[in-house]
Amino acid sequence: MISIKNLYKKFDSKIIYEDLSIDIEEGEKLVIIGQSGVGKSVLLKHIVGLIKPDSGTVSIDGTDLGKIGVSALFRQRKKFGFVFQGGALFDSMSVAENVALPLREHTKMTFTGAMEKVSEKLEMVGLKGCENLETAELSGGMRKRVAIARAIIMEPAYILYDEPTTGLDPILAEHINELIVDLNARLNITSIVVTHDISSAYTIASRIAMLYQGKIIHSGSPQDTKKSNNPYLLQFLQGKSEGPIDTN
Amino acid sequence: MVKSVIDKFYYLIRNRIKNVILLVNSIFLFIIEMFKSFEKPKILLKLTIEQMYLTGNQSLPIIIVSSAAIGLVTTFQAKFQGRGIIPDIYISTALVKATLEELGPLLTGLMLSGRVGAAMAAELGTMKVTEQIDALSAMAINPFRFLVLPRFLAVIIMAPILTVISEASAIFSGYLLATLSMNILHETFMKGMRFSFMPIELFGGLIKAVIFGIIISIAGTYTGFHADGGAKGVGQATTKAVVSASVLILIADYLVARLVFR
Numbered sequence: 001m002i003s004i005k006n007l008y009k010k011f012d013s014k015i016i017y018e019d020l021s022i023d024i025e026e027g028e029k030l031v032i033i034g035q036s037g038v039g040k041s042v043l044l045k046h047i048v049g050l051i052k053p054d055s056g057t058v059s060i061d062g063t064d065l066g067k068i069g070v071s072a073l074f075r076q077r078k079k080f081g082f083v084f085q086g087g088a089l090f091d092s093m094s095v096a097e098n099v100a101l102p103l104r105e106h107t108k109m110t111f112t113g114a115m116e117k118v119s120e121k122l123e124m125v126g127l128k129g130c131e132n133l134e135t136a137e138l139s140g141g142m143r144k145r146v147a148i149a150r151a152i153i154m155e156p157a158y159i160l161y162d163e164p165t166t167g168l169d170p171i172l173a174e175h176i177n178e179l180i181v182d183l184n185a186r187l188n189i190t191s192i193v194v195t196h197d198i199s200s201a202y203t204i205a206s207r208i209a210m211l212y213q214g215k216i217i218h219s220g221s222p223q224d225t226k227k228s229n230n231p232y233l234l235q236f237l238q239g240k241s242e243g244p245i246d247t248n
Numbered sequence: 249m250v251k252s253v254i255d256k257f258y259y260l261i262r263n264r265i266k267n268v269i270l271l272v273n274s275i276f277l278f279i280i281e282m283f284k285s286f287e288k289p290k291i292l293l294k295l296t297i298e299q300m301y302l303t304g305n306q307s308l309p310i311i312i313v314s315s316a317a318i319g320l321v322t323t324f325q326a327k328f329q330g331r332g333i334i335p336d337i338y339i340s341t342a343l344v345k346a347t348l349e350e351l352g353p354l355l356t357g358l359m360l361s362g363r364v365g366a367a368m369a370a371e372l373g374t375m376k377v378t379e380q381i382d383a384l385s386a387m388a389i390n391p392f393r394f395l396v397l398p399r400f401l402a403v404i405i406m407a408p409i410l411t412v413i414s415e416a417s418a419i420f421s422g423y424l425l426a427t428l429s430m431n432i433l434h435e436t437f438m439k440g441m442r443f444s445f446m447p448i449e450l451f452g453g454l455i456k457a458v459i460f461g462i463i464i465s466i467a468g469t470y471t472g473f474h475a476d477g478g479a480k481g482v483g484q485a486t487t488k489a490v491v492s493a494s495v496l497i498l499i500a501d502y503l504v505a506r507l508v509f510r
Contacts, residue, residue, distance in 0.1 A: 077388040088383035
């Protein structure tokens with residue numbers, strides 16, 4: 001379980017979080033929605049300890065990340081897979097090398113064993129036979145899927161997706177959404193997805209939370225979200241330029 | 249009016265000093281973080297050997313060519329400035345002394361800074377702005393151990409090796425010029441080389457090379473790790489890496505010369 005309590009964060013004079021609290025239960029598919037620049041990706045980086053809060057706590061399975069040393073933090077990070085917005089694949093490595101990297105670093109698996117596992121994960125994301133491609137040869141959708149394969153190679157308990165469908169055509173975006181739901185069920189992973197794509201949110205989520213002005217202003221099932229009368233949520237879901245949301 | 253100008257000047261100087269102190273502190277912490285990241289020696293060795301190969305591969309041709317050119321110029325100038333008054337035996341003496349003490353390490357340092365330091369800053373800067381460094385951290389892989397330490401070790405190992413190659417290249421080109429077109433006998437050239445050779449000159453040059461290697465690798469990795477703002481940020485990081493390393497190399501060259509060649 002991930003528990004974020006009373007989180008405060010400021011970048012220079014800009015307040016990102018102001019007393020933000022949210023709990024994420026095991027097996028959940030939590031989708032965090034909100035405008036661009038509202039701090040959705042930064043929240044994912046807080047969860048894996050890449051960014052430290054100014055105050056408040058981020059706890060993973062009862063361990064407060066602020067109270068542990070670097071090696072303990074690295075142990076906590078092994079519980080996570082992180083799919084970055086642009087994929088963050090290593091340009092100097094092939095697809096197989098990218099996906100195998102966590103295995104090479106954290107296990108004593110043989111080369112053959114690692115390659116078998118890489119092939120298995122690439123097959124799960126629909127990229128069977130792409131092991132020897134260079135990252136420069138990949139399309140946007142393939143990059144996202146390789147990044148997902150890399151994120152699940154260690155069979156983590158949690159997987160964090162940062163805008164997994166941004167920049168993809170609607171058909172490919174739907175493929176990625178289905179893949180996220182499928183992996184959640186097959187691997188029993190807790191998924192946290194950050195997006196501003198409402199259609200993706202409805203496809204993926206077991207719960208939708210909306211981040212606005214440093215706080216979670218809505219949290220509920222997709223059905224609850226559709227029925228909600230929260231004016232901020234309504235404006236965001238309907239994509240209207242006029243309403244209570246400050247667009248400046 | 250005068251008071252206002254003095255106040256502004258004071259404010260500017262104070263801010264500059266504060267920024268320099270913050271930068272030095274940040275570089276110091278970066279170096280400590282790099283040393284603290286030492287673990288998994290087998291993987292580190294593999295990554296270091298990869299970086300040593302890249303360092304040599306990227307810079308060897310340019311170092312050989314530029315050192316050969318410097319050897320030719322030094323030999324030609326030694327002969328020309330002597331104008332027949334200075335005996336030929338001193339031509340190779342001047343060449344060897346200048347090469348071992350100054351030109352070899354300095355030229356290698358500056359070439360490595362422009363070739364390898366710039367490549368490091370650009371590569372790591374690109375990795376930073378495309379979140380590849382964050383991705384390593386998120387995968388519980390220490391980026392200092394994976395990216396910084398191997399580059400640091402590779403450059404401080406390769407810098408002395410490349411310096412020796414540079415010195416050999418400069419002396420050989422000078423030898424060819426002297427014996428083939430200046431009518432200096434092979435025996436005269438060799439005698440002049442041995443005449444005043446002191447091992448401390450070679451040793452001092454290699455110490456310089458190691459110090460230059462430290463400067464180049466820290467400048468390249470630090471600026472790359474602190475790049476931000478997309479392509480522009482990567483460009484700025486690359487420029488900073490080359491300019492800062494070059495200036496520091498020239499300063500260090502003088503300081504080491506004062507310490508070693510008393």
